[in-house]
Amino acid sequence: MTPPPAIQRQLAEVSERLNQVEDQLRHLSHELRPPMLDEAGLVPALRFLVDGVWARKGLGVVLDNRLETRLPSAVETAVYRVVQEGLSNVCRHARATQAWVTVFVERGELHCIVRDDGKGMNEAMRSSAGRRGLGLVGMRERLIALGGTLHVSSTTGRGTQLHARMPVEV
Secondary structure: OOOOHHHHHHHHHHHHHHHHHHHHHHHHHHHHOOHHHHHOOHHHHHHHHHHHHHHHHOOEEEEEEOOOOOOOHHHHHHHHHHHHHHHHHHHHHHOOOEEEEEEEEEOOEEEEEEEEOOOOOOHHHHHHHHHHOOHHHHHHHHHHHOOOEEEEEEEOOOEEEEEEEEEOOO
8 A cells, every 4th residue: 555645755755865864874983983083094084174175165274294104093083183172173273274184203102283273272272172062172182082181272362282192112
């Protein structure tokens, strides 16, 4: 027995919405850990991320990569997520015209710096960041799990810098 036309329309709408949710979940899954990270490594994945920020948001991002080799998978994922969240925050909050991402290893420690030329954060914004969003908290927790740290420095009207550090064997 065929459902009445009104029910058929509702079922078609539900089916379409489920397809949209599936597409969004697939996109989110790729954003959290893009296949490119496993296949090509951190640097190409960061280049893809930076190019995407330019294409979607029009924010100029300079990638200064000083890595000479692949890093352990957990470290590459952590760096990718720090850069992703950092650039997302720049796009959403900083009113920046330019951002810089620098990645290098020095004395057995990986450094990942994301900085911008935006409006900066005052102390109240930094202390309430955990209550307003999970970005900085998530970055810190991911880094702590790998023995790392996150330092945030900012000057109102002069931008913000995130400096992630973690031990790494290369």
